[in-house]
Amino acid sequence: MDKLTRRAFLRASGFAGAAVLLAACGPATTTTPAAGEAAPAAGEGTAPTTAPGAAAPAGQEPVTVEWWPGWPNPFMTTVGELFMAANPGIKLNMVLNYPEKEAVLAAVASDTTPDLIEDVPYMELIVRGVFMPIDERLANVPDLAVKGGDIPDSLWEVFAWEGQHYGIPSVDTAGREGFGINLTVAEEAGLDVNNLPVTWSEAFEWHKKITQYDAAGNVLMLGFDPMAERTDACTDGDPWMWPHLWGFAYIKDGVYDIDRPETVEFLTVIKQFADDVGIEKIDGLNTAFAAMNRGPFDAGKVGMRITYPSAPAETYRVNPDHKYVYTYCPVPDNRRGIKVQTAGGHAGCIMAQAAHPDEAFELAKFLVSPEACEVFFKEVGWVGPRLSWQQTLDLSTYPDHVAQSIRYFSESLTKADEVWWNNDPIEGITADEWNRVFEGVRHGELTPEQGAKEMQEKLTKELAPALEER
Amino acid sequence: MIDVARRERQRTMQGLAFASPWVIGFLIFTVYPLLASAYYSLTRYDVIRAPKFVGLENYVEIFTADPLFRLTLANTVYFVVIGVPAAFVTAWLIANLLNQEMWGRSVWRTVFFLPAITPIVASVMVWLWIYNTQFGIINGALIARGLPAIPFLSSPKLAKPSIILVQCWASGNSVVIFLASLQDVPRQLYEAATIDGANAWARFWKITIPMCTPQMLFVLLTDLIGTFQSFTLPWLLTEGGPNNATELYSLYLFRNAFVFFKMGYASALAWILFLIIGLVSFAIFRSSARWVFYRGE
């Protein structure tokens, strides 16, 4: 209640202030207020309309929905145009921007948010009531059932809090981790590519065999840096895949469970790779290529990596001659044979303050429609989460190893033995803390035991204030 | 008596009238935000929900239980104590060189100033590419000769000096200010001193430096303040890494505000930074009466 009154106050005073000053200061172009409330275009969204201005005559002018698509790339514009063509009653005001946190936060703070948004720190905004729960609306859309629908159940839970769901998984949401192996490099090192490593000790053996140095000690070929991409919190990675691979959730029912022997174990594994080559050399190699889709793996300088679902198609575009394959990540020796996957990605979330939640819901649905999935896949190689669409995926244009890799990502959530996700209300702090512990351990300034202990204490201390009622 | 007081008041009114644009701007864009953030610093505030008053809790935590506060402050002090003098001396030496007679002076001036006016995002990209451990112009050559590459930005030891080097490279603003003040030293002073038997070294110390002190004060203060708040360069170049080596105070502050959703805590950090900068600047400004020489007065 407190929150609502404050927002109402901000809104009111904002309007009053603006009215006085606008006369002198020219037009304000923040949001385009819609003239009328059109009926929900596609019909299924029958949830009660809560938007203001509903008294205006219906169906006269198209409703304008403000959308922050997150990626300011042409493929988003394409999807937006397709949506408008399919929904003549809805006009999109696409604000192509970077979803920089400061911009999003400033917008939320000042209550000038759009109707629909993606690529933001989801959990943190969800627990703070920034998004609208959508369960009521979803109840009317059978294929989008959160259990047994056309999107894997686990993905819905990534954007859920206290039993309610806050986003429709879309764009490139899937199993997040894939263990990629450069087959050419492995074969050159005399390794048997029909027996890929499945445990971390095997992966380390492969790493040792692949890694090569020149006479001065420069790395010519790096076997494996498990921290290079998805597993390093630094670049929006998923550091939490480590506890998942070791078979535990680091946060459960609002309690952190990090200071345990398994954490020490995986930090020791991480340290083992860093110490073997030298952390500065590894970091140097990783940043040398410094491009999202053109890391050292794509350049053929690294034998193995753990990375994200769009990687197979992207590598193929950069380097079509590359021979690689993606499979489940290595697990500790005592869990040999278990296939582990982490669910995650992006979702279209309706802002709690959205002026047009019904239309925004239509748009969020459209982002996971077969048409949209097709655009994402064709233009950037991103595999959308809709299972029925994944069945129709035409991979014939790709060589076998690429097709096999893409299929791995699309099927991993349904075929894995364990699927994990986390609902961490202070994900920003947690990711930063993982990063500091990883870095400290890799640079030899923290022992794995210290790292596990410090992180447990720090996060436990931070969680309570974040969740308290305000 | 009354007349004097009235004239006094009149002059104050006049002074304030001229300063009024700033006074108004100060109230709107500084005082109000400062008061707001001072209040936030006493709250738990995540920018989304209403702030919750917690008294001095944030400050207590910063001073008693936050190792990163100490670490990032120490990193920042490193940049202030090493980086600021390094850039200052570089700029002063270059300005003195450029003030001599030579061919193509305007070209050289442009060359030394250019880094300062290059958009910071462009500088960052160019230096990332120069410092590149594989294909950078230095490391590529080293590797080709069979020598070990230098991990400019990936070594915690080298990352700070590497950033300071970029700052020295981009100190063209100070070069121009120094150069201008050098050119303004009246020629007669040098001529008179030469005739009087003062050698170049003595002229430099007794004329050049004293005559340039107002600009030196300006450069020193603005560099100092800029360095305490330094954000964009380390943020885009290293994001605070490796292993927190370049995690400056302002980066940590930013993280608290916009990544950790702890605006209250960030406001407290900001106020502490504000006070530190204020104290240091005050000390320098106080001392300036002894070493700065204004000709107009």
Added chain:
Amino acid sequence: MAALESLPVSAGAKRASLDPVTKAALARQRRRKRRLRKLLLTLLVAALGVLFFVPFLWMLSTSLKFDTEVYRIPPTWIPQTVRWANYPEALTYVPFGRYFGNTMFYAAFTVAGTVFSSALVAYSFSRLQWKQRDLVFGLILATMMVPYQVTMIPQYLIFKRLGWLNTYLPMIVPSYFGMPYFIFMMRQFFMTIPMELSDAARIDGCTEFRIFTTIILPLAKPSLAAVGLFRFMDCWNDYMGPLIYLRDTKKYTVALGLQYLRQYGNAASAEQMWPRLMAASTVVTVPIMLLYFFTQRTFVEGIALTGVKG
């Protein structure tokens, strides 16, 4: 100050008694010595200058390369095959022409506001004597010390209430209220203009505003130009302001456009990434380079307190 007082300004009697031949020979020798010195200095500065220029050469060189050559060891300075296409590609992926116009537009208003308001305020703190003046000036300096992050959110809320989000106004309007850095800079200039000039005008009955506009401003013209140029460069470089206040990529500035290219330009195609980034960086740097080259006289003089030569 003590240092200066110890120098007798009126001493020129020593060299009168040399014969003309010796004088000519001495002059020639001096000239030769001066030329040698000039040559050595030029070489020294050139060497340093090249060092400072290396990043730009490296940028230019990379901007003309093919990917295959970019990732080659040892690196090459002169591209073996020149690929001009990097430029049009970089400039079309991100509409730099438009961003150039946007930047110019908001920079023009910002510069005008900064120059006038800062000069006015600086006048008060350098040429007028009033009670508490230095205390208030201390406040101005203090505002320079306020970290941006402290005031950002409250300021954002103000601009939001004014309905100025996604416009250039939050970046333009504050500059009409005087920027501390430039007030400080101009105060330092104004301080060096002899007070007698103002005093004489005051005796003639001039108002302060007239003294400001007719005596001080013309004398300070070059320094106003310098402030304007500095401010223009700030606008050209500003990253945080546009990032927070501009939502729409159509309204982006050049600096944002560059970062946009860096972050998203390769999401759809990763080939030629470094060359394109370097091409865009070159394009963004060149206009400002030319601007400075052609205005540097004004610039340096402006800072050089022109009013008090001799």
